[in-house]
Amino acid sequence: MPSKSDSEPFRRTRRVLGFALALVIVACGWAYGVLYVEGGSMEPALSAGDVIVYRRAGAAPGVGELVVFEHGGVPVVHRVAGVLRDGTLRTRGDANASLDGGAVEPSAVMGEVVLTLPTGRLVSRLVASAR
DSSP states (O other): OOOGGGSHHHHHHHHHHHHHHHHHHHHHHHHEEEEEOOOSTTTTTSOTTOEEEEESSOSOOOTTOEEEEEETTEEEEEEEEEEOTTSOEEEEOTTOSSOOSSOBOGGGEEEEEEEEEOHHHHHHHHHHHHO
């Protein structure tokens, strides 16, 4: 006797749901990005090993927000310290004593951080407790 999951309506529903899930994943890929934090310039807000999710499009970032921007072909995550009249941003890493060298052009901004997964701090604590 065939099981209920082998029935044609169930297979059709499963295909439609699978297609819908694939569309959602693709849409999220266009709207959001994920980065792995490598440096310590944003300590204590972000640690090496943390994972961030950033929104690719949205309103212009304001002072105090974390942004992802491209600098020399490499993504950088720093905090907005100021917005100049021409729309460029002055940024700074939380652990840095001074502002970044130059203003960040709006075209270099990849997005605004919306979620932080503190995996780097978790791993550090686990390693420290194992010693």
